[in-house]
Amino acid sequence: MTGPAEHPLLAAVRPLVDALGAELIVPARAAADDVLLAWEGEDVIAVRLPGxxxxxxxxxxxxxxxxxxxxxxxxxxxxxxxxxxxxxxxxxxxxxxxxxxxxxxxxxxxxxxxxxxxxxxxxxxxxxxxxxxxxxx
CATH class of the missing domain: 1.10.10 (Arc Repressor Mutant, subunit A)
Known part of the structure; x- marks a missing residue:
């Protein structure tokens, strides 16, 4: 989930996600226990926390x-x-x-x-x- 036009929310949360050992998931594939992150009312990414x-x-x-x-x-x-x-x-x-x-x-x-x-x-x-x-x- 990287690219030249990476969403600012992704850039902001990536260090935390990496430090936690979590995984970034596209919102359409998010499970009920994933943390959905939105920006200005639009779902941008989901975070799957590790065990x-x-x-x-x-x-x-x-x-x-x-x-x-x-x-x-x-x-x-x-x-x-x-x-x-x-x-x-x-x-x-x-x-x-x-x-x-x-x-x-x-x-x-x-x-x-x-x-x-x-x-x-x-x-x-x-x-x-x-x-x-x-x-x-």
Missing amino acids: LSESLDRILAALERHHGRPLSELDRKTKQDVVRTLETRGAFSVRHGVETVASALGVSRFTIYNYVNHANEQRAKARGAGEAAPRGD
Whole structure:
């Protein structure tokens, strides 16, 4: 769906569609669960979202590209950061998400749970530090 006269809506949404691992579909072939995008009342394109497990694989691949090497080769601190990012993005709500991430990072499921707990403790500390201490009058 590219061409010299590409619709401005296509150009605008293409980076998001690519990042999500979604697929652009002509409106006539859109299924009920596809997202139909219109411009000035005219259906321009439909977006077919990937399944959740495909999304997790895509996120892991993007993280590998970002870090420039396999996730299993990252140091402990960076792996913790990756787990924090994945938790924020909902990776562990996907069936077998913990196992998939553990395999990609080259660690055990137990280690993933430890990293998640560590991230939660850090967030709790940060929230506590951000609150003003009560003042005595």
